[in-house]
Amino acid sequence: MSDDVAIVGLGIHPFGRHDGVSGLEMGAIAARRALANAGIAWNDVDFAAGGSDAAGNADTSVSMLGLTGVPFINVKNGCATGGSALTTAHAMLASGAAEVALVVGFDKHPRGAFNPLPEEWGIGSWYGETGLMLTTQFFAMKIQRYMAEHGISESTLAKVAAKAFANGARNPDAWRRTPLSEQEILSSRMVNNPLTQYMFCSPGEGAVALVLARGPRIKELAREPVYLRSVAFRTRRFGSFEVFAPSIPIESAPSATTEAAAAAFEEAGIGPGDVDVAQIQDTESGAEVMHLAETGLCEHGEQESLIQSGATELDGRLPVNTDGGCLACGEPIGASGLRQVHEIALQLRGEAGDRQVPKECRVGFTQVYGAPGVSACTVLTV
């Protein structure tokens, strides 16, 4: 159809630590790879969007890619940076305002936990000085409550991480490539109860770029286009339990993820039951568990049997985070959302190498989540 939008080029700069290479340079490298993968030049692109959280303005990469005058929108939207860039590019293409677009996300963070300043998130300095301004605390407290309500075990948290490192070991672009046993994960240093060191991702570095096209340009550029059936982006509602919240209402509401996922499935006309392979935000093991149900891929509480039975492993019924996710790839904030889409596109094209899902995959799904309660989801098909 003329209003179809598809991904026709994929580019990635390996995730991990890359001393001496700036985030912006990684972004430009990923962009060149995506252009080469699509078989086009930078001056064929008539719209670009992208961003990073901590590694500079994406549009300055034109000085490396070429000064073509292309309109280039910078995005800075926390973990939803990639999703927001994709939302913008999708709207430009679907409306006919552009024919070929490039989206890019990259980042480069120092070692250790993130240390955002409360003032930048609308909270007083007392919050940081009291010791509450930590994303790790939020995820720990959310899964602690969730485990009590829905019967999730610590073994299941460990299994999520063990799967991530097993998949990462098969992915040359991942950072953590050493498999770890469930026992090694459980007995590693406690970070925020009930989550141990190896159940958390680490801030890292990396970049991803995608070339997208619309209408007749799709078939000209790609042998096997991956159609972006929908991309939906939501912020939080009153009553949802989100990160950096000095208080939460007693009245509860669905999370930003629940609403973004429902909107993405509705727009695509595809249900969660049709998904063959998924990439789910796994900044820590508990996030993958909770997001599986928030996105509608399973029922609340069903994760315990699903994960214990191996259903989310590469050869399972619903493979999740086939590239190792944030746990094995690390978390460069601006890049992670597009990494998920990149991985689904590889899986649907059958080009995922050692980590290719053995069953036939025709429908993929991605979900990112971030502070202060934002989520972006996509549905992709071949």
Add this chain to the structure above:
Amino acid sequence: MTDTHSIQLIDSELIGGTEDEPRLIGSQCERCGTVTFPRQRSCPRCTSEDVHPHELATRGALWTWTIQCFAPKAPPYLEGGAREFEPYGVGYIELPGEVRVEARLTESDPGRLRIGMPMELTLIPVPGASDKRTFAFRPVEDQ
């Protein structure tokens, strides 16, 4: 009894009452009754700007918790707080009919924390600035 004006508070917009009987100050919406903490100028539920300061209940139940096992980075933590770091508890306390408040806990032993246990408001020294006080919740001692 000393009122909280005689001790230094981390933020006087947050905490009122007295040193022995402190109160957290939130806000309540005149239109829909929603309680928020800290206080804000408009209601996040119904968007009304007709809100007024509201002293929160001092007792509630532990809704969820964790232990902070590594020193937060300074900033936003204080340098002294990071230097003298000991693991500490953090939780959300549900104040009945009002709101769930996030706070430090005086208890840091995971074996002594459980969801649903009764908690009450107290003041503790700000980590790294012992002349100042911030708020925390402590387990209610068995009577």
